[in-house]
Amino acid sequence: MFHLPKMAALAVVATSIMMSSVSAQTVLRSSDTHPDGYPTVEAVKKFGEILSEKTDGRYSVEVFHSAQLGQEADTIEQTQFGVIDMNRISIGAFGTQVPEATVTQLPFIFRSAEHFHNVLDGEVGQEILAAFDKVDVVALAFYDGGSRSFYNSEKPITSPDDMAGLKFRVMQSDIFVDMVGALGANATPMPYGEVYSAIQTGVIEGAENNFPSYDTAGHAEVAKFYSLDEHLMVPEVLVVSKIVWDGISPEDQALFREAAQESVAIQRELWAQKEVESKAAVEALGATINEVDKAPFIEAMKPVYDKYVTDPQLQDLVARIQATEG
Ligand code: GTR
Numbered sequence: 001m002f003h004l005p006k007m008a009a010l011a012v013v014a015t016s017i018m019m020s021s022v023s024a025q026t027v028l029r030s031s032d033t034h035p036d037g038y039p040t041v042e043a044v045k046k047f048g049e050i051l052s053e054k055t056d057g058r059y060s061v062e063v064f065h066s067a068q069l070g071q072e073a074d075t076i077e078q079t080q081f082g083v084i085d086m087n088r089i090s091i092g093a094f095g096t097q098v099p100e101a102t103v104t105q106l107p108f109i110f111r112s113a114e115h116f117h118n119v120l121d122g123e124v125g126q127e128i129l130a131a132f133d134k135v136d137v138v139a140l141a142f143y144d145g146g147s148r149s150f151y152n153s154e155k156p157i158t159s160p161d162d163m164a165g166l167k168f169r170v171m172q173s174d175i176f177v178d179m180v181g182a183l184g185a186n187a188t189p190m191p192y193g194e195v196y197s198a199i200q201t202g203v204i205e206g207a208e209n210n211f212p213s214y215d216t217a218g219h220a221e222v223a224k225f226y227s228l229d230e231h232l233m234v235p236e237v238l239v240v241s242k243i244v245w246d247g248i249s250p251e252d253q254a255l256f257r258e259a260a261q262e263s264v265a266i267q268r269e270l271w272a273q274k275e276v277e278s279k280a281a282v283e284a285l286g287a288t289i290n291e292v293d294k295a296p297f298i299e300a301m302k303p304v305y306d307k308y309v310t311d312p313q314l315q316d317l318v319a320r321i322q323a324t325e326g
Contacts, residue, residue, distance in 0.1 A: 028061045028244070030086035031069040031079070033192050035216055039274045040088045040143055040236055041065045043267030047238065051259040055252055061086065071191035073172055080136040082243030087137070090145060092171035092234045100131035101237075102308060103317045105175045107301045108294070110233040113144075115326030117268075120235060124320050129237075136242040140260035143236035144271040149228050149292075151214060152206025153199055156290040157227035160184055160300050169195050169207040171234075175308055179231065182300050192217065199223050208232070212271075215278035220287045229292040231301075238263075 030048075032041050041063055048061025069075050069084055072093035078084040091101050103109060110116040119125060120142045132139035150157055152166055163185035170176035172189040180187035188204050192213075198204045199222040206223045208231070214220050238260055245253065283289065309318050 025057060026059050028059060028085035028240075029069070030061050030063050030088060031067075031075040031084050032063055032065045032088045033067045033072050033075075034065060034213075036065045038065070038212065038216060039267055039270035042270055043143055043263050044086075044088050044238065046266050047259050047263035050262050051256060054255040054259055058252065059248075059256075063088075067193050071193050073191065076137075079239060079241045082241045085241055085244045087239050088143065089237060089239065090171065090234050091237055092173050092176065092232075094135070095173040096175065096308075097135050098128075098131050099311065099314060100128050100317060102173075102175060103314055103321065104128065104235050105173055105232070106308065106318070107179050107231045107304060108298050109318070109321055110147075112326055113146075113233075115324060116144075116233050116235070118326040119321050119324045122324065124317060124324070127317070132237070132239060133242070137239040138242055138245045140238045140240060140257055141264050143238065143264065143267045145234050145236045146210035146212065146271065146275055147230040148208050148210050148232040148234065149226060149230050150206060150208045151219065151223045151226040151287075153202075153223045154205050154225065156225045156288060157229065158290065158292060160296055166206060167204040169198060169204050175304065176232075178304050178307060179301065182303050183297065184300075195219060196222060210275070211278040211282065212274045214287075215281045220282040220285050224287050226282065226287050226289045227292050228289060229294055229297050231297060 030044050032038070032044060034041050044061060044063050048063070052060040070078065072089055075084055075087055076089060076093060079087045091104050094101060096102050110119065125142060129139040150163070150168060152168070154166065155162065157163055160183040163183050165185070167186045167188050168180050169190050170180055170187045177187040177189060190198060195207050196218050199206065199219065207219060209219070214226060220226070240256065248256065279289070309315055
């Protein structure tokens, strides 16, 4: 009997050790729609390793790739509610929720990969990252997503006229619906994971994306004509749920930002390699890639800019992007 108090004390000690080890090792769950090995998935894994090193193991990251946690739009909501801790997501999937970020969804806003990097690495990039706070996530860094072009099951597109009568899947953002409409085709917004079967069954004729997505999602099997109009360069963004972020000490928050920044260079390298590999892979599969005179596509985008760039703050951002070198 007299042993009991001692056992109770031991139990208290054991519980507090367990609790402290739980809070000392937080494993953050991060979502990605892409398969294992894709440059964004690998970059977030690297981010986790760097973070773990910097925080002496207090934080690590587990990447749930292949849309295991859901399609992008749903995972954004879950991240906002704190159900998912982190997310690597295309800015396109945020639709028009973050006004400042919508400027990166404007067709032909970026002239080259160099221009894209100069803008996102500079002040404009910092302002866009900070704007995500309003929608309950903290954006840590941008990753590369290359340039997106149209592809379809019917024919090569050489001018906007060739697009008439075709249905293209777009990400769930009004800007993209208007972009396709301005080119004379029909837009069908739908989650990424539904695109393959929608093309295969003829619900739509095509979609638009970069080479790595066209390749790894298997779209090249069902839509063999890839037309290099390069209408969009949409940044990928790495975000943390605001609810999770608020529970992290300011010192550790700074380490999260450092680790994210360090993972950017790694992702850019992986991305550049993957673009080359994927282009070769889709060609080997029999995809036809054609060059496009971009001028009529660029001209057709005027109504899209007129509709979405009305606010003086966005006009200023667009002007600063256009004035950036590259
Ligand atoms: C990819 C992007 C994904 C997803 C997809 C899409 O390029 O990396 O995050 O947004 O496009 O079109 O839905």
